[in-house]
Amino acid sequence: MKLEPSDRVANVPPSGIRRFFELAEEMDDVISLGVGEPDFSAPWRAREAAITSLELGKTSYTANRGKRELREAIAADARRWNLEYDPDDEVIVTAGASEAIDLAFRALINPGDTVAVAQPCYVSYRPGVTFAGGEVLDVPTRVEDEFTLTREVLADAGAEDADLLVYCYPNNPTGATMDRDALAEVAAFCREHDIAVMSDEIYADLTYNREHVSIAELDGMRERTIVFNGFSKAYAMTGLRLGYAMGPAEAITAMNRVHQYTMLSAPTTAQHAAIEALENCRDAVTEMCAQYDRRRNFVLSRFSEMGIDCFEATGAFYVFPECPGDDAEQFAEDLLEAESVAMVPGTAFGAGGDGHLRASYATGLEELKEAMDRLERFVS
Amino acid sequence: MENADELLEALCENARYSTADLARLTGLSETAVEETIAELESEGVIQGYTAVVDWDAVGSDRVRAHVELNVTLDRETSYRDVAQRLAGFREVQGLRLVSGDYDFALEVEGDNMREVSRFISDKVAPLPEITQTVTHYIMETYKQAGHRFDDEGDDDRLSVTP
Numbered sequence: 001m002k003l004e005p006s007d008r009v010a011n012v013p014p015s016g017i018r019r020f021f022e023l024a025e026e027m028d029d030v031i032s033l034g035v036g037e038p039d040f041s042a043p044w045r046a047r048e049a050a051i052t053s054l055e056l057g058k059t060s061y062t063a064n065r066g067k068r069e070l071r072e073a074i075a076a077d078a079r080r081w082n083l084e085y086d087p088d089d090e091v092i093v094t095a096g097a098s099e100a101i102d103l104a105f106r107a108l109i110n111p112g113d114t115v116a117v118a119q120p121c122y123v124s125y126r127p128g129v130t131f132a133g134g135e136v137l138d139v140p141t142r143v144e145d146e147f148t149l150t151r152e153v154l155a156d157a158g159a160e161d162a163d164l165l166v167y168c169y170p171n172n173p174t175g176a177t178m179d180r181d182a183l184a185e186v187a188a189f190c191r192e193h194d195i196a197v198m199s200d201e202i203y204a205d206l207t208y209n210r211e212h213v214s215i216a217e218l219d220g221m222r223e224r225t226i227v228f229n230g231f232s233k234a235y236a237m238t239g240l241r242l243g244y245a246m247g248p249a250e251a252i253t254a255m256n257r258v259h260q261y262t263m264l265s266a267p268t269t270a271q272h273a274a275i276e277a278l279e280n281c282r283d284a285v286t287e288m289c290a291q292y293d294r295r296r297n298f299v300l301s302r303f304s305e306m307g308i309d310c311f312e313a314t315g316a317f318y319v320f321p322e323c324p325g326d327d328a329e330q331f332a333e334d335l336l337e338a339e340s341v342a343m344v345p346g347t348a349f350g351a352g353g354d355g356h357l358r359a360s361y362a363t364g365l366e367e368l369k370e371a372m373d374r375l376e377r378f379v380s
Numbered sequence: 381m382e383n384a385d386e387l388l389e390a391l392c393e394n395a396r397y398s399t400a401d402l403a404r405l406t407g408l409s410e411t412a413v414e415e416t417i418a419e420l421e422s423e424g425v426i427q428g429y430t431a432v433v434d435w436d437a438v439g440s441d442r443v444r445a446h447v448e449l450n451v452t453l454d455r456e457t458s459y460r461d462v463a464q465r466l467a468g469f470r471e472v473q474g475l476r477l478v479s480g481d482y483d484f485a486l487e488v489e490g491d492n493m494r495e496v497s498r499f500i501s502d503k504v505a506p507l508p509e510i511t512q513t514v515t516h517y518i519m520e521t522y523k524q525a526g527h528r529f530d531d532e533g534d535d536d537r538l539s540v541t542p
Contacts, residue, residue: 021540034540123542172542294390294405301404342540349542365394369401 012127016348023333024342031371033359034342036172038236038317042273043284046235049276050269058268064260065252066093066244067271073278074244081204082217083227089249092256093266093274097202097230097243098124100255101166104198104226104245105132107254109164116159118149118167120174120320120349120356122200125166137162140352146311147176147320147352151185160193168200170207170315173349173358175296177315180213187218197225202243203316205234205285208293210314216246223248231270233316234285235277240270292317295361295368302372306379317362320346323355324379332357339374383408384425387416395429432525443493443517444473447486447500450512459483462509471499482514493517 004010024030041047065071071087078085085091094100101124109115111133117125118139129136139157141147149167159165165186169178178186190197197215204212216225230243243266245255296319303310303321310321325331328345336342346353361368386406390397402417403410420426435442451462459477466486467475474487486504490496497515505513521529 015542017540017542021538024539030539032539035537036541037537039535039537290389291393294386294393297407298401298404301407344540365405 008131008133012130015123017123017344020332020342020344020348023336027336027340030336030340030342031363031367031374032342033361033363033368033371034344035360035362037238037362038233038288039362039364040236040288042231042235042237042240043277043281045280045284046237046273046277050240050273053269053272058272060268062093062265062268062271064265065091065256066266067275070271070275070278071244073275074246077278078227078246081212081214083214083222083246085246086249090252091244091246092252092259093242093244093271094230094259095241095243095263095266096232097200097228097245099241099259099263099266100228100230100243100245101125101198101200102128102131103255103258104228104247104251105129105134106258108196108226108251109134113163114161115164115166116154116157116162116195117350118165119351120147120171120346120353121166121168122172123349125168126350129166134164138351139165140350141174141176142352143311143322143356147171147174148178148182149186150182151189154186154189159189159195162193162195164196164198165190166198166200168202170201170203170212171318172203172316173318173344173346173353174320174356175313175316175318176311176320177207177210177313178213179210180218183213183215184218187215187221190224191220195224197221198228199225200228202228202230203233204229206289206292206317207315208289208296212315226251231274231277234288235274235281236288237270237273237277240273241267242270242274292361295363295365298365299359299361299368299372302376306372306376308379317360319359319361320353320356321359323357328355328357335375335378339378341371341374341378383412384416384420387413388420388425391417391426391429432527434521434529436521441492443490443496445488445496445500445518446516447488447504448482448512448514448516449484449486449504449510451483451509452511453509457509462507465507466504469499469503471496471503482512488515 071091074091075085075087105128109132113134114137115129115134116137116139126136139159141153199215216222216227226245226247228245231237299319308321308324310319313319323331332343332345343357343359346356390405399410399413402413466472471488473489476485478485488496500515
């Protein structure tokens, strides 16, 4: 046998964002609004807890599902969103929310199952479904709905035949959030058509001027929903690779079956940092959140001054303006070349992203100001 | 004064933000920003604006000291009376009544160590209410007013990530 990619892998194209990354990396002095992670470092207390754990020699595996103390802290934290999960068998700690999502796909999708993927979205869902043997059903959301998921877009995409629905709110790349009423509509659709839900809530803490609501809280949804979250975004711990999933015991046990034979357990050092993060770093999250909110106001104001249409995104650290040019990919490339400002074309995030750009404001305000000035010069 | 907290937070982050930028950051109109700040100033909520300077970086010999003061009070003399006498000196940059082993924490600044020492011995120690002074010269500043003076390192994030 030759070492060639399997058909399963060969059929999945490389990430569309990759080419753009290579372009940006070749240039000097790029101000990047293309970064999908916080510009802050993890709160010092969390880092310090990780260091201390190393000093104490805490370098062995943990329980497959993660340290019990951490699972308890996660379950306690979830009560902020009216979610009740048993730390013993309804919580699993993973290497980033990404691993949790992959576990869920592999543990719960049967070959040929249809998985509705709300888009634009994080780049991993579609390939993840394919790797797990599922069939992807694209569900493009619309700018006129401010990129929320509605009964109408679900029906238009034919999602009533889907076995599973995957989405992320607050959303990457649009910054859209869904309030209780909007979620209730989606929940009703899923109950009517017996669809399970995978709700990626990694940006839950980064919700501005409104409350984050989890679909799992709504009537009849807990038993059909898996909630994903993690420490990467809210606690600025991307490199520590720590996330988790919460859901009914049967589903979490199935996910743990895959996890115990692959990852074994999430990084131990990161788990120590995460316990400290949950117990003592809420103030740091609030402070980072306040800074993101100021920057969000700033970029939205600047887009509006430039006459660029952009709905008022209320979550994550992204805004999703309409592209001032006809072709977003071309525009992003020209902008990068002419003004050394990187924004990612919406097409990199799947269906419904066409004609838009993702601008991340996980960047210092001085750089944001300069980027906006350069963009203004470029479009005028 | 609605939105005062948001404005104060932004100003504490950087007092040099322009009115236009403060408006963009807070979502207020420029007029509202101007009016609110004027009100905060006149009510004494905002007491002033200052720069956070690393004087060592410009090779200045300027010296700062943290001085612990113990005082003795009587029926006619209160903490406030003592504080008023101390606060009048231009060398006194900061003055706080604190809990613990001593009464006042003084921040004193001068052009050199001799000037600061002389100020303490000539002007502060002789005050009748003051029973003891302990002067700590500041040898190195690592962080001031929330700003770290050391290099926090480059942004090593990849320029474009999903």
